Amino acid sequence: MKPAIAKQIAELLNSENQLVVPYTEQKIMDSKDNYLFEADDNDEVVSCIECKKVQWYQFEVCHLTVNPKHRRNGHGKKILLKAISHSKANRGRVIQCTIREGNDASSGLFLDNGFVKTSTFFYPDSGNDVSVYQKVN
Numbered sequence: 001m002k003p004a005i006a007k008q009i010a011e012l013l014n015s016e017n018q019l020v021v022p023y024t025e026q027k028i029m030d031s032k033d034n035y036l037f038e039a040d041d042n043d044e045v046v047s048c049i050e051c052k053k054v055q056w057y058q059f060e061v062c063h064l065t066v067n068p069k070h071r072r073n074g075h076g077k078k079i080l081l082k083a084i085s086h087s088k089a090n091r092g093r094v095i096q097c098t099i100r101e102g103n104d105a106s107s108g109l110f111l112d113n114g115f116v117k118t119s120t121f122f123y124p125d126s127g128n129d130v131s132v133y134q135k136v137n
């Protein structure tokens with residue numbers, strides 16, 4: 001991953017998600033192997049997702065983000081399907097994410113692609129109720 005891409009990913013994550021701890025270019029570069037992204041011909045990031053193995057059987061996807069200029073064009077679904085394929089190819093049996101309650105765009109996307117809402121907890125640092133969604137590969 002080029003540092004310029006990592007910088008854009010950090011900026012997108014920070015501007016488009018209600019994060020408690022901000023991302024930096026360096027933080028993305030430090031775990032660059034966990035990121036999937038799509039960029040256009042000008043190297044502008046269109047979508048990104050972090051996809052990391054957390055157990056031998058389980059992958060966690062975090063902060064799926066589509067550049068606001070490119071929303072509702074199927075890019076979110078496309079990068080989510082890539083993350084699902086990546087987890088399957090690496091023997092993941094369960095893929096999981098958390099979504100804050102009220103983020104209807106994100107929950108709609110995950111539910112439409114086979115994820116099931118399994119539980120909800122209160123996250124004191126953000127003041128949000130957060131739900132866990134899982135899909136068996």
Ligand SMILES: CC(C)(COP(=O)(O)OP(=O)(O)OC[C@H]1O[C@@H](n2cnc3c(N)ncnc32)[C@H](O)[C@@H]1OP(=O)(O)O)[C@@H](O)C(=O)NCCC(=O)NCCS
Nearest residue numbers: 016063064065066071072073074075076077105106108109
């Ligand atoms: C959630 C997000 C990634 C969706 O990306 P997108 O490229 O616009 O989504 P897609 O075009 O692939 O849409 C796929 C499906 O998601 C759902 N969806 C997307 N945007 C939606 C919206 N604004 N309201 C309701 N459902 C929505 C729909 O089910 C949609 O299917 P449809 O178009 O057939 O109705 C995007 O809105 C985003 O980056 N949001 C900010 C960051 C964020 O909250 N990320 C989630 C972190 S858990």
